[in-house]
Amino acid sequence: MSGSVLIADDHPLFRQALKLAIERIMPGARIVEAGTLATAAAAAASTQELRLILLDLKMPGAVGYSGIALLHAECPDVPILVVSSAGAEAAGEARAFGAVGYLHKGCDLATIEDAIARALNHVAPVEQPPGVQPADQVRRTVAGFTPMQLKVLLAVLDGQLNKQIAHRLDISEATVKVHMTAIMRKLDVRTRTQAALVARSLGIDSRD
Known part of the structure; x- marks a missing residue:
């Protein structure tokens, strides 16, 4: 599966985890990384064959759900999967602002991979229980x-x-x-x- 994926998250280690998931779902995909909302918006506007945007709500330059709104405006046809540690209410709000779905950062890599595969087809991830927590x-x-x-x-x-x-x-x-x-x-x-x-x-x- 060809194309590009934008990872917008200010945490380098979590970007690494998302890259691993993408490489398993989309071998050979071009991965673009952004650590601020401004650089993410610029990348979204300039990246060719953009297939998916993975977005953290809590990153420099973002206020509330402004990141979703901005990136959705830049690329209305590109699915945005929010991967964040915000509260359970974020799932509904994220979809209301244009995201295909929401995934809590506490999910394991297998769940993240499944959500990415679904988001590439404009399908929301399987709903997770509110406030996913480890045992x-x-x-x-x-x-x-x-x-x-x-x-x-x-x-x-x-x-x-x-x-x-x-x-x-x-x-x-x-x-x-x-x-x-x-x-x-x-x-x-x-x-x-x-x-x-x-x-x-x-x-x-x-x-x-």
């Missing part, structure tokens, strides 16, 4: 993290690499890797990105 067991797991493990996880959420985390926390890169391995094992995930998705669904990410 209580996951909350208890995170509550049992050591202080250093939490600091490493928060640094990952900021998009920092191991070298940057090591410098920030005054530890070695090898120690960062040890903590990251422990974090992923405790959360039963295989990648940093998946660990970050779990953390975001718990509301740990202060940038939200």
Whole structure:
């Protein structure tokens, strides 16, 4: 499936997660990234063969649902899938402003991939229960993290690499890797990105 997809989200790590989902659904697709509403609008207006826009409501330059309205005005025929951490009421509002649907950032990658595939066909994602949250067991797991493990996880959420985390926390890169391995094992995930998705669904990410 050819074409381009615009990811409008100010969080580099979550853009990475969305890119992974897109690459699985649309191998070979051109992916355009934007970290502010202004750059997203410019990209929407200039990107050729734009098939889909993935939009976070909470990004620089956006007020309320203005991002949906602006991008829908720029590209009225391109489906907009909102992927955000806003409250349950956002789903209805997002559709009212022109989005094909709404997906909570707490969803796993398989759910995100399914929503992207549906949105490409102008179909809304399968409705998720309001305020999707991970199981209580996951909350208890995170509550049992050591202080250093939490600091490493928060640094990952900021998009920092191991070298940057090591410098920030005054530890070695090898120690960062040890903590990251422990974090992923405790959360039963295989990648940093998946660990970050779990953390975001718990509301740990202060940038939200």
